[in-house]
Amino acid sequence: xxxxxxxxxxxxxxxxxxxxxxxxxxxxxxxxxxxxxxxxxxxxxxxxxxxxxxxxxxxxxxxxxxxxxxxxxxxxxxxxxxxxxxxxxxxxxxxxxxxxxxxxxxxxxxxxxxxxxxxxxxx
Amino acid sequence: xxxxxxxxxxxxxxxxxxxxxxxxxxxxxxxxxxxxxxxxxxxxxxxxxxxxxxxxxxxxxxxxxxxxxxxxxxxxxxxxxxxxxxx
Numbered sequence: 059x060x061x062x063x064x065x066x067x068x069x070x071x072x073x074x075x076x077x078x079x080x081x082x083x084x085x086x087x088x089x090x091x092x093x094x095x096x097x098x099x100x101x102x103x104x105x106x107x108x109x110x111x112x113x114x115x116x117x118x119x120x121x122x123x124x125x126x127x128x129x130x131x132x133x134x135x136x137x138x139x140x141x142x143x144x145x146x147x148x149x150x151x152x153x154x155x156x157x158x159x160x161x162x163x164x165x166x167x168x169x170x171x172x173x174x175x176x177x178x179x180x181x
Numbered sequence: 182x183x184x185x186x187x188x189x190x191x192x193x194x195x196x197x198x199x200x201x202x203x204x205x206x207x208x209x210x211x212x213x214x215x216x217x218x219x220x221x222x223x224x225x226x227x228x229x230x231x232x233x234x235x236x237x238x239x240x241x242x243x244x245x246x247x248x249x250x251x252x253x254x255x256x257x258x259x260x261x262x263x264x265x266x267x268x
Contacts, residue, residue, distance in 0.1 A: 143246045143250070145247070145255055146257070
């Protein structure tokens with residue numbers, strides 16, 4: 059399987075879809091990359107040769123797309139800033155609760171993790 | 182939705198006056214304010230504020246990183262309550 063940007067190994071899907079496996083590249087950016095490089099969106103990722111992979115990689119850096127590690131570092135830095143200045147959003151990140159004002163009486167399980175029962179485990 | 186850029190930042194006029202005065206002299210006394218809705222501008226950096234949270238004034242020292250946030254973000258108006266935890 060082809061490797062783009064070091065670790066990413068998109069699979070046997072069409073290019074327009076397999077590029078989305080790169081963190082930081084979604085439908086829109088995948089389309090832009092394919093359009094500007096002139097590669098066939100219907101081509102399977104495994105059919106890519108060395109040269110075409112290089113074309114994609116240079117296109118990504120040319121368009122200044124933050125991807126993978128760089129993007130993750132960006133996220134972490136933003137979060138760290140919010141926590142360092144002690145603002146409301148930073149506190150919510152620290153507590154692992156929703157940051158953008160969602161309700162927490164019910165739901166919010168994505169942030170809070172699996173339900174923990176209160177006093178219900180006895181018997 | 183975000184505020185329209187053409188209006189610029191919102192700052193309570195009364196608070197703006199106080200900030201200008203505080204910048205003029207070297208008094209490090211915190212500026213008491215109820216104006217949680219005011220945006221922190223670069224002018225605020227290095228000043229001490231006492232931001233009302235509905236009950237008391239919470240001391241806030243403004244640093245460069247805080248520019249663009251509102252004063253109220255640094256003065257919690259709700260207490261965090263949790264069940265259980267370590268005894």
